Amino acid sequence: MAESTDCHKAQQDCPKVLILKPIPFINLVGEQYFASNKFTFLEAYDSSLPLHQFLSTHSPSIKAILSSVGAPPITADILHLLPEVGLVVTTSVGLNQVDLLECRRRGIKVANAGSIFSDDVADFAVGLLIDVLRKVSASDGYVRKGLWATKGDYPLGSKLGGKRIGIVGLGNIGFAVAKRLEAFRCSISYNSRKRKPHVSYPFYESVCELAANCDVLVICCELTDQTHHMINKEVLSALGKEGVIVNIGRGAIIHEKEMVQCLVQGEIAGAGLDVFENEPDVPLELFAMDNVVLSPHVAVFTPESFLDLRDLVVGNLEAFFSNKPLLSKFGDW
């Protein structure tokens, strides 16, 4: 680790934090948030050089990477070009854009957004579910198009209270969703990598079995090799014709083509989707469906949480460059 350096005086030698794409909503690049002056940012997207050439040119000074959703993934190839990197810090909770195996192999520390967004995401998941069940967006569209006056009453939605909710992934977010839905008098069960010893909700080892015993599946788990396309036709068929799926995790946890087919054929009742397999592309078939509520990967965001996120990112970088423990370290290496 480099000694404390005044980076204003010695820009050239100052340790750099690489940013591959502007970070939405928080402008960290201004110096005003940082107390220690031990590093500066290096914005790869401002360079006209091809990325590999840019990274090779600057690699001796790049000690950390700041990554976000939608930025180029931090692959093993990128990390190979950056032998001095000791930290990857992300503004996201999900880390599917980071090659964690390579980070572990190299001992590169990783810090994510921790639990900063859990309440916001959980609120949004419940909002999507209520919207699908009670047809909030669909009836809004009906009124706006003037159809109330010409076609009469809109069909009623279905009650939330009493629904059997299956949470897929009972981490911070899944747990926050469960707590909220308990207050609506729903019953909760879950699937997770492992049974949680201190949780009394029924646990299902198989996601298919969970689906067969629920009215609603809420996808809250991480996207990993194990969870990729885990929610497929078989799981959706087990959920059944009255079943609803809500996804605030990652698009590719659901086999999107099979889900669309199930929705088209009425094999499930509806969906609330904040995330998609190939964002920002959304399957066109979904646009015409009144029983589907769509949002553009915004469950995570509120301006209030972004202030907390900025503090967390700054805190993690300051800690790393001061040789102190990270505030939201991920992993056990």
Ligand SMILES: O=CC(=O)O
């Ligand atoms: O989706 C957003 C996140 O993982 O923070």
